[in-house]
Amino acid sequence: MKHFKFEGDEIPFNEGESIASALLRAGIWQFRESRKSQQPRSLFCGIGHCYDCMVVINENINQRACLLEAREGLSIKRQRGVN
Amino acid sequence: MRTEVVIVGAGIVGAMCAYYINRSGLKAIVIDRGTVASGTTGAGEGNIMVSDKSPGPELELALKSREMWFEVADDVGNEFELVAKGGLAVSRGDAASLFKLSEQQSGAGVMTQKVGPKEIQELEPYISKAIINGVHYPQDAQCQPMLAAAHILRQLQRNDLNFIGHQEVIEIERIAQSLVVRTSDLEIHCGYVINAAGTWAGDIARIAGSDLPIMPRRGFILVTAPLPKYVNHKVYDSDYVDNVASSDAELQTSTVIEGTQSGTILIGASRERIGFDRTISVPVIQRLARQATSLFPVLANAQLLRVYNGFRPYSPDHLPVIGADSKIPGLFHCAGHEGAGIGLSAASGKLIAQLIQGETPIVDPAPFSPGRFQLVYQ
Numbered sequence: 001m002k003h004f005k006f007e008g009d010e011i012p013f014n015e016g017e018s019i020a021s022a023l024l025r026a027g028i029w030q031f032r033e034s035r036k037s038q039q040p041r042s043l044f045c046g047i048g049h050c051y052d053c054m055v056v057i058n059e060n061i062n063q064r065a066c067l068l069e070a071r072e073g074l075s076i077k078r079q080r081g082v083n
Numbered sequence: 084m085r086t087e088v089v090i091v092g093a094g095i096v097g098a099m100c101a102y103y104i105n106r107s108g109l110k111a112i113v114i115d116r117g118t119v120a121s122g123t124t125g126a127g128e129g130n131i132m133v134s135d136k137s138p139g140p141e142l143e144l145a146l147k148s149r150e151m152w153f154e155v156a157d158d159v160g161n162e163f164e165l166v167a168k169g170g171l172a173v174s175r176g177d178a179a180s181l182f183k184l185s186e187q188q189s190g191a192g193v194m195t196q197k198v199g200p201k202e203i204q205e206l207e208p209y210i211s212k213a214i215i216n217g218v219h220y221p222q223d224a225q226c227q228p229m230l231a232a233a234h235i236l237r238q239l240q241r242n243d244l245n246f247i248g249h250q251e252v253i254e255i256e257r258i259a260q261s262l263v264v265r266t267s268d269l270e271i272h273c274g275y276v277i278n279a280a281g282t283w284a285g286d287i288a289r290i291a292g293s294d295l296p297i298m299p300r301r302g303f304i305l306v307t308a309p310l311p312k313y314v315n316h317k318v319y320d321s322d323y324v325d326n327v328a329s330s331d332a333e334l335q336t337s338t339v340i341e342g343t344q345s346g347t348i349l350i351g352a353s354r355e356r357i358g359f360d361r362t363i364s365v366p367v368i369q370r371l372a373r374q375a376t377s378l379f380p381v382l383a384n385a386q387l388l389r390v391y392n393g394f395r396p397y398s399p400d401h402l403p404v405i406g407a408d409s410k411i412p413g414l415f416h417c418a419g420h421e422g423a424g425i426g427l428s429a430a431s432g433k434l435i436a437q438l439i440q441g442e443t444p445i446v447d448p449a450p451f452s453p454g455r456f457q458l459v460y461q
Contacts, residue, residue: 035346051309051388054308061310061311062310082310
């Protein structure tokens with residue numbers, strides 16, 4: 001099975017699976033912290049509209065975990081704050 | 084129903100009219116065919132600007148209004164992100180006309196400061212290095228206009244103001260000494276009607292038996308996903324001022340970029356006179372995005388959350404219409420502020436309240452008189 005990294009941990013994924021799906025299967029539900037009150041945020045709409053599932057992928061902020069396909073070697077982090 | 088004043092329109096202009104009418108001791112009802120801020124107030128950026136106006140009646144009104152915004156916030160509580168963030172007008176080419184305008188504005192009481200490459204980089208660390216000339220306007224302010232209209236109306240409702248949403252005014256009739264405002268469900272008798280229907284103010288004038296030449300001027304705004312604080316001020320290309328003042332019907336775009344407290348960055352501004360057409364225009368969006376990324380290269384990787392458009396209430400001479408109707412006694416207009424309605428709303432509402440109460444007005448109302456059009460159109 002292929003893997004990407006989330007906060008340093010190896011997360012397995014199936015070919016064609018979204019990052020959000022792989023994270024949820026691995027039992028990881030907190031994708032980011034809200035900007036003002038640092039509350040946990042996760043998958044919400046699942047179709048790219050709500051921007052609640054944003055993660056940092058290879059240092060790029062505001063990436064939607066629900067839309068992006070998991071790929072080998074990605075380094076993904078929880079998005080905290082950004083402003 | 085019976086009241087002293089009916090205000091048609093619950094945008095920011097209607098809310099500010101309600102504020103000053105309420106504070107002057109008159110009983111009032113604000114009525115809107117939709118909800119609070121469901122028209123142009125909900126489709127703007129929340130500009131409270133003095134920098135984009137040449138000396139004249141509008142600038143005088145804008146300077147007064149800007150101060151009054153902060154007084155209103157002190158009174159009702161600043162629950163609407165009002166902040167004097169300052170504006171930065173930049174020039175990509177010859178800055179002579181920008182500097183000339185700033186000198187004229189300075190003479191009219193606007194705080195201005197010419198800035199060179201080093202100061203521009205300090206004010207806006209992410210701006211393109213190609214930008215070497217600008218003017219900093221510390222008085223320019225911003226608010227979240229939907230929150231402002233809603234908060235002001237909510238506070239007034241605790242003080243005897245009545246707000247009625249989802250009721251469209253279909254008839255305004257003069258009977259003896261009073262005006263009767265009718266919707267499909269209601270009949271309200273009052274002494275005064277204030278037409279604060281923004282881009283739709285011409286319709287309200289018409290059903291009252293008068294007329295007002297207010298037309299829509301469409302604008303698009305691009306909204307990015309929340310980003311780090313890349314943009315500190317309201318930053319705009321100085322050709323924006325020329326576009327604001329122009330009367331061309333076809334598409335004009337000039338870059339206006341600013342951050343909001345929720346982290347999104349708003350990118351404008353386009354102007355087109357093509358009626359009430361809400362169709363999303365890809366060429367307009369492309370142009371706005373291209374201009375924005377050339378001013379702030381860091382935005383090239385930003386994602387857009389959404390794009391929205393709205394209709395500025397445009398009057399033939401670009402000045403708002405504030406004052407008594409020349410035909411229908413008791414009918415007052417407060418509309419046609421084009422893209423400056425948020426900024427001008429406070430002083431406009433105050434002016435209307437003073438005209439109704441017969442007080443000495445804060446500015447000379449003559450340049451804003453509805454009669455300047457109604458004489459021609461009669």
